[in-house]
Amino acid sequence: MPHPETWLRPTPSGLFCEPGGFYIDPGRPVERAVVTHGHADHARPGHAAVLATPETLAIMRARMGQGAGATQQPLRYGEALRLGEVTLRLVPAGHVLGSAQVVLEWRGSRAVVSGDYKRQADATCAPFEPVTCDVFVTEATFALPVFRHPPPAQEIAKLLHSLTLFPERTHVVGCYALGKCQRLITLLRAAGWDRPLHLHGAQQTLCRLYEELGVPLGELLPATVANKAALKGAIVLAPPSAIADRWARRLAEPVTAVASGWMRVRQRARTRGVELPLVISDHADWDELNRTIDETGAPEVWVTHGRDDALIHALALRGIRGRALHLIGLGEDEDDALPAEPGASPILAEPGAAPLPAPEATA
Amino acid sequence: MSVAAFAELLERLVFTPGRNAKLALLRDWFATQPDPERGIGLAALTEELVFSVAKPAMIRDLAAGRTDPVLLALSHDYVGDLAETVALIWPERQGVNAPPPLLSEVVEALEVTPKAELPTLIAGWLDTLDSSGRLALIKLITGGLRVGVSGRLARVALAEWSGQPVEALEELWHGIPPPYGPIFDWLEGRAPMPDPRDAPVFRPLMLAHPLEDKDLAALDPAAWRAEWKWDGIRVQLTAGPGGRRIWSRGGEDVSAAFPEILAAMDFHAVLDGELLVIRDGAVAPFADLQQRLNRKTAGPKLQKDHPAGVRLYDLLFDGGEDLRPLPFDARRARLEAWVERHAPPRMDLSAQIAFASVAQLGEVRDGARAASIEGLMLKRADSAYVAGRQKGLWWKWKRDPLSIDAVLMYAQRGHGKRSSFYSDYTFGLWRPDGEGGEELVPIGKAYSGYTDEELGWLDRWIRNHTTGRFGPVREVEKALVLEVIFDAAQLSGRHKSGVALRFPRIARIRTDKPASEADRLENLMAYVESREAVD
Structure with a gap:
């Protein structure tokens, strides 16, 4: 039985499956791409042929139009397909709508490329299914034991409690337009919030698409046309970048929230000026990563991107071989994967020195 | 309510930049928490209650006992702050059914538990809490909450919540220790206003308005007194049988930072003045004084290199006698006599500046270029000492920038x-x-x-x-x-x-x-x- 490293290898364009003749989530335009999900760091424009779930293809068309692939081949979850000498299957990854793990088999050897995934429940997509394999290819975005995502309902309760404390203020929640936004909406609905939710323009296309694909989101209104008074006490969902943008000025004394796994670390939240950090992530946390790897029974794990050092160390402690692939381009362009750098202080002679003297009135 | 509720308050306060929003969070805390939890929480926030029973090393050791050292080191490296790293990395134990401790239970247990048993006690608490609760607990017992809630802000929130005037709260605050049961009883109408008796309490300060041109034109030189406006920090010295305190402008106790001043307060009076660094009679620039601020203590070298002094400008109490209702001129006469009689070391009298006309006063102000002088203070000769910023009684007239x-x-x-x-x-x-x-x-x-x-x-x-x-x-x-x-x-x-x-x-x-x-x-x-x- 051939070891997967003989037929699946990292290249500058991405992970290449030689006997199948295709790349998985390539970072550059290629002849044949298999795409795990629609986030921009995994689904790039300009490939000649793209294979993905029907939902992922629909998301790619909505986001990049003509760039979504000259030919598109949909493959439903669980259906097997032969590409070259390789048998390929897509299995739910639980990350966002349409997200899939790519299960590859060649001459009796099986590798699973999981893309991005999570194990928490998510009403907007099919849940992750573990598949036993010889090599499990995993992300490691939150691969430090400090990252343990709390139950999302608890975080939503914080948001709703804040609305009772500050009923006059607009609560603007920064969230990625694909996946996080729609998940937040379903979480809010599940918590009993049946008032309309307001959307920044950047969130509208994908919410509409989710509804077309069978994910009900309730009443959604654009936040752009509503006047300031109408947004008092409202929840507005916006891209994280918009919070710092001029757009946010239309809002009534906004409380700025951000929903992201990075919000678990206080300093990260503070440097981004977040007032209400909500630890809600579409990535596996430390426990989920380790549990998932154990469930696949894989004796060897390849880490595509993220904190590979900690994960590989933890795997070695239980006799699992770990290998860092350092794939280029993954983990970019996605808010969950990109914390802001801590603020630089250009004025002080040395780091850590006290700030400038504050004015002190004396009478 | 437990440490968990306190943790949520703490978290919101840390991330909330606005004063009004902080006040809203505090009002909600007072309204929803029972006694003595709300008082203990309040005292912890304002750092009137500070524990330092646990050293950071103890917390690190606790975490090291429960986790892998490499993962702990990688995590600490990523997070930066040890307390937060431990709070986040602490592995939750399945089957822990004990409820999280009450704040009052934590305070009581810390007092009675022998040192050797502290790690077990703390680990047991950490097992019952989620990550925010763990962070709150660790910060609490290592003595570093630092959430930006001043005592003044807390008292404003209490006043807003209860409808009682903040001045009344200020004046009894330091006479009633945490968890402030008698204060909450009074604020909720169950008891009369508590009497702090001889305790060295803070008396709300009289504040000045900036002088504008139209006010200047209406100024009658005969009815006004002028002094330099020194660039230091405003302090209130209070000393008597109940003890000695140095209060900052906002009613924070800064006594420990100025031991040489405290030692010189061998009298029974309440005085208003400007804290300055004074070398050989000359006032040093504010930057010098800054070396003495925001410190818990001051060592001998600091006291020698940056010697503190107080320039006195008002006498609020002489012994037990409340002089605040007297006109300024009368208080000034009492102050001069008092300084003459007591001559306390490290204190002197803020000189009055004679002037016959507004024009002359303007020249005096423009002529002042010393870094330690911000401008002039103008005080109405017939005004009582009233709390807060009442217009038309005291003016500050800063020199042009x-x-x-x-x-x-x-x-x-x-x-x-x-x-x-x-x-x-x-x-x-x-x-x-x-x-x-x-x-x-x-x-x-x-x-x-x-x-x-x-x-x-x-x-x-x-x-x-x-x-x-x-x-x-x-x-x-x-x-x-x-x-x-x-x-x-x-x-x-x-x-x-x-x-x-x-x-x-x-x-x-x-x-x-x-x-x-x-x-x-x-x-x-x-x-x-x-x-x-x-x-």
Whole structure:
């Protein structure tokens, strides 16, 4: 039985499956791409042929139009397909709508490329299914034991409690337009919030698409046309970048929230000026990563991107071989994967020195 | 309610920049928490209750016992803060059914538990809490909450919540220890206002308004008294049979930071004055005093190098006698007699400045250039000592600010209402770069002085001229000149430029002036009054 490293290898364009003749989530335009999900760091424009779930293809068309692939081949979850000498299957990854793990088999050897995934429940997509394999290819975005995502309902309760404390203020929640936004909406609905939710323009296309694909989101209104008074006490969902943008000025004394796994670390939240950090992530946390790897029974794990050092160390402690692939381009362009750098202080002679003297009135 | 509820409050306070929002959070805490939890929580926030039973090493050891050392080290490296790392990494135990401890249980247990049993006790608590609760507990027992809630802010929140005047709260506050049961009983109408008796309490200060031209014109020299406005910090000294305290302007107890003053308070009185660093009778610039501020203690070297003194300007109580209802002139006469009689070391009398006309007073003010003088204080001769800022009784008349044309270098977004605006500006002046050219060196940061319209204009300009980004900071093209005004320039070893500005603010946007014609560092140095570098 051939070891997967003989037929699946990292290249500058991405992970290449030689006997199948295709790349998985390539970072550059290629002849044949298999795409795990629609986030921009995994689904790039300009490939000649793209294979993905029907939902992922629909998301790619909505986001990049003509760039979504000259030919598109949909493959439903669980259906097997032969590409070259390789048998390929897509299995739910639980990350966002349409997200899939790519299960590859060649001459009796099986590798699973999981893309991005999570194990928490998510009403907007099919849940992750573990598949036993010889090599499990995993992300490691939150691969430090400090990252343990709390139950999302608890975080939503914080948001709703804040609305009772500050009923006059607009609560603007920064969230990625694909996946996080729609998940937040379903979480809010599940918590009993049946008032309309307001959307920044950047969130509208994908919410509409989710509804077309069978994910009900309730009443959604654009936040752009509503006047300031109408947004008092409202929840507005916006891209994280918009919070710092001029757009946010239309809002009534906004409380700025951000929903992201990075919000678990206080300093990260503070440097981004977040007032209400909500630890809600579409990535596996430390426990989920380790549990998932154990469930696949894989004796060897390849880490595509993220904190590979900690994960590989933890795997070695239980006799699992770990290998860092350092794939280029993954983990970019996605808010969950990109914390802001801590603020630089250009004025002080040395780091850590006290700030400038504050004015002190004396009478 | 438990540590968990306190943790949620703490978390919101840490992330909330606005004063009004902080007040709302505190009011909610008072309204929803039972006694004694709300009082203990309040005392912990304002750091009137400080534990330091656990050293950081103990917390680290606890975590090391439950986790892998490599993973702990990688995590600490990533998070930065040890307490937060431990709070986040602490592995939750399945099957822990014990409820999280109450704040009062924590306080009580810390008092009675022998030192050797503390690690087990603390680990047991950590097992019952979630990550926010663990962080709150660790910060609480290692003595470093630091959430930016001053005692003053807490008392304003109590006043707003209860409807009682904040002055009344101020005056009894330091006489009733945490968890403030009698205060809450009074605020909720179950008991009369508590009487602190002889306790050394803080008396709310009388504050001044800035003098405007129209007020100046109406000023009758015969009815007003003038003194220098010293650039120090306002303090209230209170001493008597109940003890001695030095209170800051906001009613914080700063006694421990000024042991030499405390030692000199061998009297029974309440005095109002300015805390200054005074060397051989000469008042040092504010930067010198800053070395003494925000410290828990002051060692012998600090006391010797930066000797503190108090310039007295009012007498509120002489013995048990409340002088506050007396007119200013009468209090002043009592103060002079009192200083004569007691002559306490490290204290002197703030001199009165004689003047016959407003014009003459203006000349006096313009003539003052010492760094330690901010301007003049004008006090109405017949006014009682009343708490707060009542118009027409005390004026502060600052001297005209200094000004310099600087180049905008970096901008940062503000907080709250300004969170989408680039409203904090770092600006610099030209100096030789050592290679025959010129370079800009940052000299200060300002976040006030502009109008809303100017703020909007600056924000647009910054977004259109950004050359680099560092998190929330943008570097901009070195092309915009700002006229910056400030009260004084002082040497400082802590700043790249070697100089620190006192209260800088933006006076004007100089679109008419090219950046190359902005001021040079040497122009600013000409303003520096003290040539002796501090720190």
